[in-house]
Amino acid sequence: MSSQRVLPQSKETLLQSYNKRLKDDIRSILDNFTEIIKTAKVEDETQVSRATQAEQEHYEMHVRAANIVRAGESLMKLVSDLKQFLILNDFPSVNEAINHRNQQLHALQEECDKKLTNLRDEIAIDLYELEEEYYSSSTSLWDSSDMPLCEAFQRQDSLVSPEGISGSMGTARVGDSSGVGSQGSTPERLNGHGAGTSEHA
Amino acid sequence: MANDRLRSLEEVEKEIGVVLQCAGNIILELSKEKHNASLLDRQLSQFTGCVSRVESELSGQIRYLTQVATGQPHEGSTYSARKDCQMALNRVEYARLKLGELGQTCERLLDPQT
Numbered sequence: 432m433s434s435q436r437v438l439p440q441s442k443e444t445l446l447q448s449y450n451k452r453l454k455d456d457i458r459s460i461l462d463n464f465t466e467i468i469k470t471a472k473v474e475d476e477t478q479v480s481r482a483t484q485a486e487q488e489h490y491e492m493h494v495r496a497a498n499i500v501r502a503g504e505s506l507m508k509l510v511s512d513l514k515q516f517l518i519l520n521d522f523p524s525v526n527e528a529i530n531h532r533n534q535q536l537h538a539l540q541e542e543c544d545k546k547l548t549n550l551r552d553e554i555a556i557d558l559y560e561l562e563e564e565y566y567s568s569s570t571s572l573w574d575s576s577d578m579p580l581c582e583a584f585q586r587q588d589s590l591v592s593p594e595g596i597s598g599s600m601g602t603a604r605v606g607d608s609s610g611v612g613s614q615g616s617t618p619e620r621l622n623g624h625g626a627g628t629s630e631h632a
Numbered sequence: 633m634a635n636d637r638l639r640s641l642e643e644v645e646k647e648i649g650v651v652l653q654c655a656g657n658i659i660l661e662l663s664k665e666k667h668n669a670s671l672l673d674r675q676l677s678q679f680t681g682c683v684s685r686v687e688s689e690l691s692g693q694i695r696y697l698t699q700v701a702t703g704q705p706h707e708g709s710t711y712s713a714r715k716d717c718q719m720a721l722n723r724v725e726y727a728r729l730k731l732g733e734l735g736q737t738c739e740r741l742l743d744p745q746t
Contacts, residue, residue: 441703442701442702442703443698446694446697446698446701449694450691450694453687453690453691453694457683457686457687460651460655460683461683464655464679467659468658468662471659471662496659499652499655500652503648503649503651503652506648506686506690507645507648509690510641510644510645510648510690513641513690513693513694513697514638514641516697516701517637517638517641517693517697518638519705519706520697520700520701520702520703520706521637521696521697521700521701522700522701522702522706523700524637525706525708526708529708529709529710532710532713533710533713536710536713536714536716536717537713537716537717539717539720539721540713540716540717540720543717543720543721543723543724544720544723546724547723547724547727550727
């Protein structure tokens, strides 16, 4: 509880110190510049010799010019400190920056996933056609227990439609003796894609 | 919003440089035997304008920070979004790798020389 009281005080104190530094540096620049301009005025009556007076004014101008440069340097340091304080403590802009970055990353992620999904759909279509071609050719070496993707889709479509139930008998593959009769009891292995075991050797 | 404030602070830094430049030019002009009055006027108005702009801008920034700052650390993060995006890019890279292997396999099988 006492630590929570300390933090706002230090923040207040820090911002007050920034204000003070700003006022002091601006005051220093204006005063020293004004004094240099006043010192540049040539006076006829001097208390010491003209050479001494000139030397004194010369030195004074040097010091005041150095003060102006020091105040400028201090202002630059103040601006740097304000930038750092702004980055760390300006919560509205930090929140906005975080939200903006999150939206960018989400958009990129969704675009990647969308393109991968499209790619998957296209490859599935090509795979369907390739399997249909492969399994219908006489030179294929497929196992009778394998169910190709095209066959699985046909079976799925026939199971969905009522008139397709009787039609599925006709579309059963020759040699696929295990498929139709026992399709309710034993799971078919989808040509290497499925994880189910085959009981039809 | 954050970039606007930081950009305005960078402008203030340039203005501080202009302040010192103008002060030096005025004193340099006064050191000559014949002064150019119009140049002196221009430099002086630029000097005073820049000083007042620097002061008002920095005062405004300090006033805004007084209203906004809480003293607590900010605990927001973009880590989860970055991680999700990184995993999506990894998925894309993996898919690209596998398609490349598939393409090489097809080329190897279709190559008439082998």
